[in-house]
Amino acid sequence: MKFGYTIIYVANVAASLTFFETAFGLQRRFLHESGEYGELETGATTLAFASLNLGKMHFADGVLAAADSPRPLGMEIALVTPEVEAAHAKAVATGATSLSAPAAKPWGQTVSYVRCPDGTLVELCTPMGS
Numbered sequence: 001m002k003f004g005y006t007i008i009y010v011a012n013v014a015a016s017l018t019f020f021e022t023a024f025g026l027q028r029r030f031l032h033e034s035g036e037y038g039e040l041e042t043g044a045t046t047l048a049f050a051s052l053n054l055g056k057m058h059f060a061d062g063v064l065a066a067a068d069s070p071r072p073l074g075m076e077i078a079l080v081t082p083e084v085e086a087a088h089a090k091a092v093a094t095g096a097t098s099l100s101a102p103a104a105k106p107w108g109q110t111v112s113y114v115r116c117p118d119g120t121l122v123e124l125c126t127p128m129g130s
Contacts, residue, residue, distance in 0.1 A: 007048045009055040009063045010118040013038045016049045023094035024079055066119025078123040087124045088112040
């Protein structure tokens with residue numbers, strides 16, 4: 001078994017891809033011509049976005065859109081960077097909501113949290129042991 005994908009169901013796949021490109025500097029790998037599915041270049045594990053319409057196709061009652069929840073859902077995407085402060089500021093300037101400013105943690109990482117316009121919770125953190 002190998003972890004292959006994280007797929008986030010969103011209202012607008014292209015907008016989510018564009019946000020992640022602009023806010024976090026990730027590159028688009030693929031956007032299906034239908035606009036219903038897209039992927040970012042993130043290394044060995046793929047970060048993908050699928051439309052809420054695809055969620056309805058896969059699950060009879062659809063999925064809970066993260067943007068519709070007043071609180072972040074109980075999962076996060078963690079992006080590792082040596083420059084958490086700058087990454088946090090750029091994400092907020094691009095449209096994310098700051099949930100937790102960059103702070104040094106007892107285990108040695110600097111960590112912050114933002115919520116993207118599509119509702120995705122993102123942790124920005126330095127590498128472990130840095």
